[in-house]
Amino acid sequence: MLRLRSRRTLALGAAGAVALSGVAIATNYAERDRSAQLKAQIDGHVPKNVILFIGDGMGDSEVTLARYYAKGAAGRLNMDRLPFRGSSIHYVLSPGPGPDYAPNYVGDSAPTATAWSTGKRTVDGRVSQGPSSALNVPGSNDGYRTFMEIARDRGKATGNVSTAEITDATPAGPSAHISQRACQGPDDTRKTCPSEAKENGGLGSIAEQQADAGFDVVLGGGRNRYAQPVLAGGATTVLDYARGKGYTQQPATADDLAKVSSLRRGKVLGLFSKGNMTTEYAPLQARSKAWQDAHPGFDPQKDAGSAETTCVETNRPANEPSLSDMTAKAIELLSKNRKGFVLQVEGASIDKRDHAADVCGQIGETVAMDDALGVALQFQRRNPDTLIIVTADHSHTSQMINAQQVPASLAAYATLKTVDGAPIRVAYGTATEEGASHGHTGAQVPVWAIGPQAANIQGTIDQTDIFGVLNGLRPSRGSGWWSHRPAYGK
Numbered sequence: 001m002l003r004l005r006s007r008r009t010l011a012l013g014a015a016g017a018v019a020l021s022g023v024a025i026a027t028n029y030a031e032r033d034r035s036a037q038l039k040a041q042i043d044g045h046v047p048k049n050v051i052l053f054i055g056d057g058m059g060d061s062e063v064t065l066a067r068y069y070a071k072g073a074a075g076r077l078n079m080d081r082l083p084f085r086g087s088s089i090h091y092v093l094s095p096g097p098g099p100d101y102a103p104n105y106v107g108d109s110a111p112t113a114t115a116w117s118t119g120k121r122t123v124d125g126r127v128s129q130g131p132s133s134a135l136n137v138p139g140s141n142d143g144y145r146t147f148m149e150i151a152r153d154r155g156k157a158t159g160n161v162s163t164a165e166i167t168d169a170t171p172a173g174p175s176a177h178i179s180q181r182a183c184q185g186p187d188d189t190r191k192t193c194p195s196e197a198k199e200n201g202g203l204g205s206i207a208e209q210q211a212d213a214g215f216d217v218v219l220g221g222g223r224n225r226y227a228q229p230v231l232a233g234g235a236t237t238v239l240d241y242a243r244g245k246g247y248t249q250q251p252a253t254a255d256d257l258a259k260v261s262s263l264r265r266g267k268v269l270g271l272f273s274k275g276n277m278t279t280e281y282a283p284l285q286a287r288s289k290a291w292q293d294a295h296p297g298f299d300p301q302k303d304a305g306s307a308e309t310t311c312v313e314t315n316r317p318a319n320e321p322s323l324s325d326m327t328a329k330a331i332e333l334l335s336k337n338r339k340g341f342v343l344q345v346e347g348a349s350i351d352k353r354d355h356a357a358d359v360c361g362q363i364g365e366t367v368a369m370d371d372a373l374g375v376a377l378q379f380q381r382r383n384p385d386t387l388i389i390v391t392a393d394h395s396h397t398s399q400m401i402n403a404q405q406v407p408a409s410l411a412a413y414a415t416l417k418t419v420d421g422a423p424i425r426v427a428y429g430t431a432t433e434e435g436a437s438h439g440h441t442g443a444q445v446p447v448w449a450i451g452p453q454a455a456n457i458q459g460t461i462d463q464t465d466i467f468g469v470l471n472g473l474r475p476s477r478g479s480g481w482w483s484h485r486p487a488y489g490k
């Protein structure tokens with residue numbers, strides 16, 4: 001592990017939680033060449049275990065904001081400590097007649113999850129299934145086998161964890177093949193993707209496909225999708241169906257989950273909320289100048305914040321496990337498998353709160369995912385044959401702006417006091433009207449890695465490249481760094 005912690009952070013750690021009044025002029029000054037340390041991190045063995053963290057919508061802007069707010073200007077997140085760091089290009093496809101498709105530079109979570117799950121691109125709204133002329137025309141599933149299906153068939157234990165509905169696009173990526181991400185439960189599928197419903201000879205809804213996929217540990221929200229009847233109007237729900245497929249352990253609370261101790265009693269399907277799970281931090285809504293002018297008595301703890309506002313960090317009810325709790329339990333259960341395991345962990349509501357211009361919700365979910373990464377890094381330290389990759393599916397709208405700057409007209413903004421005691425201002429500028437959802441953005445996203453074959457996560461890579469790394473790569477015969485890349489341009 002590279003020593004990236006600054007002396008200031010260490011000094012603070014020794015002194016306890018001290019309120020900072022400023023930061024040192026030179027904090028992370030490198031005194032010695034680190035080539036040997038980096039070289040020591042290069043390990044070409046195929047990893048035994050793989051853990052993939054997805055911060056949904058967690059672009060560099062979202063990472064920097066969470067770091068400054070929660071750790072301070074000189075602080076570091078766990079993800080900042082990983083030795084390899086690249087950028088991932090994540091454009092998707094526009095519908096068309098094929099065989100080639102125009103790029104769509106700003107995609108949603110379904111085709112981006114498809115990219116790392118299958119190594120292939122597809123169109124917006126589509127999960128691990130090929131492109132077609134229109135969203136309501138299903139594509140082909142041929143060649144869209146996912147890394148988690150491959151790992152399962154190789155005898156590895158498999159796990160899928162998310163703070164969203166577990167049937168949402170990102171956790172659906174490795175676990176289902178369907179033309180529209182909205183087809184999460186059987187009723188949804190009968191309505192929106194009828195030709196793919198089980199009774200019409202299809203693979204069924206995302207929930208049913210997850211039960212059929214048989215991954216060992218499935219944890220998240222989305223109980224309402226699994227409560228839908230398998231047959232229209234019938235009494236058998238997907239939860240019942242899953243029980244018949246071996247999911248005999250179905251924890252519904254944090255306490256239930258803590259009591260699960262082994263996969264010998266059956267596979268684990270833990271659904272801890274009806275929809276998406278509750279965020280760690282209470283919402284704090286960014287508001288436009290127009291809104292603030294029209295509401296002079298607004299409460300800065302709920303709207304727009306101030307230079308003295310901090311986030312309320314106790315929003316999640318105790319009966320819902322944290323992402324760290326779910327990650328720790330998944331690793332505990334999966335790591336008993338002799339052949340190793342593959343686990344995907346999603347911090348989903350970074351994206352969802354970014355859409356809503358909820359600055360505290362977004363920051364809290366980024367910190368929560370980083371905390372879950374800390375759990376995985378502790379495991380990795382004891383089990384160095386584990387590869388950990390951390391990335392985002394796409395970038396998002398939040399931007400840090402100067403704390404005195406007031407963005408024009410309808411752009412929402414909020415101000416918070418960071419752990420440094422300094423104000424930070426965040427603007428959201430992609431909604432079409434006041435209060436509407438803000439949109440994804442297209443900038444390449446960060447990707448970090450540690451462990452065997454982590455050196456493949458370096459430089460500018462394509463999101464589909466991650467698929468190969470997740471499966472374990474064979475040794476390269478090329479000699480130069482660029483041997484597998486297109487030639488240099490002029």
Ligand SMILES: [Zn+2]
Nearest residue numbers: 057351352355
């Ligand atoms: Zn989104």
